[in-house]
Ligand SMILES: Nc1ncnc2c1ncn2[C@@H]1O[C@H](COP(=O)(O)OP(=O)(O)O)[C@@H](O)[C@H]1O
């Protein structure tokens with residue numbers, strides 16, 4: 001007779017949403033039996049028109065909203081209020097204007113009660129270094145460009161070492177040059193830290209450049225319209241990847257999917273940044 005209990009298998013999915021339904025209090029239904037999952041370390045981009053439920057999905061994943069039906073799991077377990085496994089990066093950096101870059105990054109560690117002040121400073125500095133901002137540690141947010149502020153915000157989230165990163169159009173407010181550079185940056189960091197990433201965007205090129213898989217959402221409550229596996233080689237760089245014929249093929253295919261989604265919603269506002277298609 002063996003007294004050894006079998007080892008539990010590690011969860012296959014870092015993140016899973018199973019048959020969730022969700023409506024706002026005014027009755028507006030956003031999800032009806034919606035399912036989505038991501039493997040550990042997978043980079044998934046979610047692409048969909050304005051109002052299709054992208055932010056609502058992240059709110060359900062972070063536990064900020066609860067589905068009326070279905071389950072949300074992170075690393076094989078229901079989400080918990082403390083959710084230290086989850087990191088959230090918003091569209092706006094949301095930094096405290098009176099705190100230096102370093103103190104903004106340390107803030108999360110302070111709130112989490114991690115280590116001594118000295119240890120928190122060292123850790124904050126190492127994450128500022130990771131996002132290329134060690135030299136700007138003492139500057140206030142107003143002394144930083146929009147891209148640099150977003151890097152501080154990213155460092156603040158990363159310093160808590162989440163295994164799952166939820167990003168809601170984090171670079172949408174940046175100019176195209178800063179956005180492309182942040183796209184490279186986030187891939188470099190992801191390759192180093194290996195988190196599972198769910199990245200919301202309405203930019204087709206950004207989705208193709210970053211993701212292993214792009215999930216296209218329908219107008220709410222339509223669920224998933226289509227999924228596209230992006231098998232572009234890594235590491236990816238702006239100079240090389242964006243001009244690969246395969247990159248343009250993926251982008252054109254997604255453009256067709258999005259057009260299909262938009263065609264189902266007459267009167268919907270076209271919100272896509274859509275650089276001209278290359279034939
Ligand atoms: N608090 C709310 N009450 C009612 N409806 C809401 C609320 N928040 C968002 N919605 C609606 O739910 C839908 C999904 O919103 P959202 O998740 O923000 O979309 P997205 O991020 O894809 O643009 C939209 O139609 C939006 O108007």
Ligand SMILES: [Mg+2]
Nearest residue numbers: 054055056168
């Ligand atoms: Mg949104």
